[in-house]
Amino acid sequence: MYHKHLLGIAALTILSGCGGNNEQANTADTQKAATLPNFTGISVSTAPLEKVTNSQFTTHLKNGIFMRYHQPIDTRLEHNNQSDSVNASTSFSTTNQQEQDVHEADRVKYDGNYLYIAANSNNDLVPQIDNPQPHYIRILKRTESGMLESVKDLPTSHTEYSEQNLYLEQNTLVSINSQPGWFSIGGALTIEPLRTQTTSNESFIAQDIPQFEISFADITTPEQANISQQYTIDGALIDSRIIDGTLYIVSNFRPTYSNFDLSNSDTQTQLKNYQALAETDIRHLIPSITRTDTNQTQALFDTNDCYISQSASQVTGYDAIMSITRISLSNPTQHNTVCVNTEIEGIYASKNALYTYSTHYEEKNINSVIHKFKFDTQTFNYVASGTISGHFGQNLKNLRFSEYNDHLRVVTSSGDFLEGFQHKLHVLAQEGTELTSIAELPNQTNTTPIGKINSVSGVVDEDIYAVRFFNDLAYVVTFQQTDPLYVINLTTPAAPYIAGALEVPGYSAYLHPISESLLLGIGQEVEDINSTEPANLTQGAKVSLFDVSDITAPTQLSSKVFPDAYTPAEYNYRALSFLQTQPQLHKFSMPLEKWEQTGIDPKSYQWTKRNQLALFEINTETKALSHIGDSGIKYDAPNIYNLPLIHGNDDRAVLQDDHIYYVHGNYTWYSLWQTPSQNTGPL
Template sequence: MKNKYILSVLTLTILTGCGGSSHDDEKPPVEVEKVPELNAISVSSSPLIKASESQFSQNLKNGIFKRYQEQFPNSGQTEQDAVASPSLPKDFSQTNQQEQMVDEADRIKYNGELLFIAAHSANDIDNDSSQGEHYIRVMQRDVKGELNQIQTLPYSDSPWSDQQLYLHDNTLAIVDYSPSYFTSGTSEPAVIATSDIVDTSEPYFYYGGAEFELSFVDISQPGQAAIQHQFKIEGGLIDSRVIDNKLYLISNYHPHFNDFDTSNTDEDTVLENYKKLTAEQVAALTPNITDTENNTSAELVTPDNCYISSDATDLDGFDSLITITKIDLTNPEQRESLCINTSVHGIYASENSLYTHGTFYRDGVDKTIIHKFNLSGETMSYAATGEIEGHLGWGQRNLRFSEFEGNLRAVTTTNLPFNQQAGFSPLKHQLFVLEQQDNKLVSIASLPNDTQPQPIGKTNAQGLVDEDIYAVRFAQDRAFIVTFRQVDPLYVIDLSDKTKPIIAGELEIPGYSAYLHPVNEHLLLGIGQNIQNWQDPSAQEVENGAKVTLFDISDISSPQVINEKVFANAYTPAEWDYKSLSFLNFDENLLRFTMPVEKWQSETNDDSLYQWRRVSELAAFEINTSDSSALNYLGSSKVNYENISADTQPYVWGGLDRAVIHSDDLYYIHGNYIWHSLWQTPSDNQGPL
């Protein structure tokens, strides 16, 4: 089964400055009398090799030409099936991230004095602009803990993109991009944008826009903060990380070639098109980076630092480039890039390694292909490739990975064929431990297995798993997995012997956790939903709503609930975005954290008519991490526009809510504005600021 791509990618215009340069190793075009029978485009699980320029050029052009031919099914060729980490010791909270030494982008950044908020004019009070405009609010904290705006910084002319920030010393980095996403399978093609037709009969990964922006702001004088460098990079941003003050951008680029004659599919026209593409300089088919200040462009990556599959032949090809770019935050002009001539859907990063992953359907089942790159040296380098069965679900896929003591652990899900007797498609959840052996990532253990056959997930009467995975988190030599149908089985997996993983314990409670946060080796925090088990008439009545649960995991064979808090008929964005949570280790035995909560409630107006009102709040909690461990809810800071006309109040999605905890001050960021309170009395707040 082929991977589905945007067919119109071949007709898009090349940005000015994309091509023209030649490279010494690129072979001159050879006169051909017949178009070779190219193999179908597929993603290989073989290790990568650094290609010569001629190998890279041919592999890329083969992929472009094959994609062109796929527009015409009768072109004469037969298509083949495509084969948490604890907070750092500071007195203020920072972005919640998966790995302690790996920073992640967010819409706010704070350094203890300056707060930067990626704002949008559509979320302004009394906004009368017909066009969305992005800007950065620069807020400064004074000795009394008050935040005052000292600067607004407009920086982008892309009104409907997303913004993510990084902060390092005197540099603020802004990434402005269109997000990538998966479409769900449908029976009809869908129109993504003008002339962009996507066949969504199976899930499809959309790589975002045709380019993204990267800006660097000098904040050494905050009141005069200004953009020092700004770049436009061709391709769609997949993800980013900052490790050891180096920014890593992972992006996808579909090459553009405009000179195909698509008016005819006769043999002579196809041959002439093949000759045109063969004669094209490879530099015209690779992504560029443009300095917007002087409008000069350069190749983002050169063929001498690109990789192809080691099993690629002269008849194989792929028409997508994944680029990994490293930029020094202290000197943005210093950068290096490498590329992979394949497809990637996401990343996971540890302090020393970056892993790319992509899931592809082959041989009747999903397979996830993983490439590992070393980041610890002066330059990036390819390390190894592996393949495991299954896919990574639909949300927060990076949390299904963890590197520990040089090994990669991963949790996947396989959708099995529809079972007529059971009336549903069973699921198979697996945990893999992968070890690098030369240039391969080899599975040295998996769960379930012959000696540990217990499935991950509860089974029905036929012994089939019908519960999906809702949360995965690794912590040292343990893994925690939550599956759900109507009750939440929390599985604790012992990985102390990496070759013999076992399910050490499990716990069933109503509802589920969608995010798990290791507090320490004895405590685990779960955030999700409390849901009544309507399938079991004898089940205990529970209150539906957003739920925070503190688990005791000191005995991994018998995890227990210490206590929990439910927000009736509410949800929390933390279920799908862990960056909405803020954590602060206040002292040795006290962890403070916040969680945004939203719900709709009805009210009666003066005419005795019901109307719905959205309530947005920031819940504040403390966890006593001593022997008397307990989860304590202190109250909530609520969004209040009581002095502002209802007609001018912005509609802000709670998924953008963030918070900063600084000692005994709590700052709740909702949209473009801030509500400030003291930690012990969060409900007594001041705002919007």
């Protein structure tokens, strides 16, 4: 129940729902506070959420804004900006995603006939005079021979420093342009500096509030594609998904307020600042959505549709707003938003629900809170929360989550290399408004830790590098010098246990189930520094195929190492492309990048960057992994040093039958599966 004494600040309210045509503001009598509340400091609450009134939401938000500049921030807060992944047999590959039917944005989309590339004019080989916008979409058509020809360049955004990602849903192409970087409180460096110390009621909002753009293009005829609707939303994009023809946008907004007098920090000045903030119209402190093609602006949400922590009180607050905006792809003017006045690090989405998560660091105690929002045919609502120990690591956090048969399975970590790690698998079930833990691993019955125990220190000194769920199994990779692959049996959700483990050199940073018996690992080969024997393998990107048909004794069938190279698939699984061409035959591609030196004299070394696409086949009957060959980037240019420097992080590929389309920067290199090195490009 919301604490009744959280009514200390009266404020103006706004009753403007997203998608509505009328905007109405109600004014409440403002009663100035006589003394400052004894604020506790900004912190992340692990309590469940509660839907509150406009007045209660306003108070909690303003408390957070005030504490941002006048109270110590809790420095213990630290932030970091596919259950069924076996592809069905199709003629072309699509974006590699975590969950089936939960679509994810990426810089390349393909429908079998047209290829769409999120392009940046800085990477053009020849400057485009007639396209002054930095971001655009290249549309290429596949010819009868399999070659590609450019048919349209579609401008999308004037924003210079942003990342563009795409969705392709039937006749609609969605472009999302957002600023990269951290959005959370991690620190105050992300907050706009105060620019004035006036008392004017017009100076509350800084002029450069972060925004991101969403464009909807009609591609019924791709050659005539045009932007039909375009929106900007205040704040920073956290993540997005498309489920059943609906786009879900999760964003974070932190209001900037510049009406504080910071000339001194005495109690009287702080009280005046507190009173001035209390009188501020809430419309200045919440995000807006603007339809840029019609220049119509409205509040992103109705402040009566907001949630705050049940533990909120007069002395607590948070100065950022997480919003979940639901947009119909058939009619983007139909959109609505739920807001939560709390900290959110990221999301995991299943077909049925969207989960947000964040972590609370308090001395040596680390706890994370998960909030669940349920989908239905018309809307979505907050339904439950749960708290678990630990955090979600540094890489591919969403893969530590999986919803399966009404249970949420989550893997967390705590500790460090010096004092030891504690890795846990949690199984949660919704009971009313709570996500209740029904099991943990390790536990009193199954005490074996996840991660090897150091024989000298007696603690687990391995961190988690990869997690992947597949039906009622979980695969976990920990690493320090060797790669233990753990197979966890979740057949009985209330009694999980480690069924088997395997140690191999190096590590896998991404795991991909190929079938019920085969698991693919992508990572790095790492020499054992403690070994007295000469290393047999050079460090570099590593592809491994594991046999997990016997979960009690997983084995590595084969591996391939690319010396001195790395693959962006370690950090972004969308860089991988998969295609099942026969019941037993799976093809996949993986981009690689490495730097090579030429010359004999160290004083005259020249370094060149090599980008290539490695191609593999996996036969599920013979359980064989075969490296087919590579498609490399080649330019027909007199001076390669005048070319744009394009890193391989955004390299992608589309596989269609025996055709390969390797996307590097704004361009594509085309080749056949049988002869990948004989490619044509840039197209």
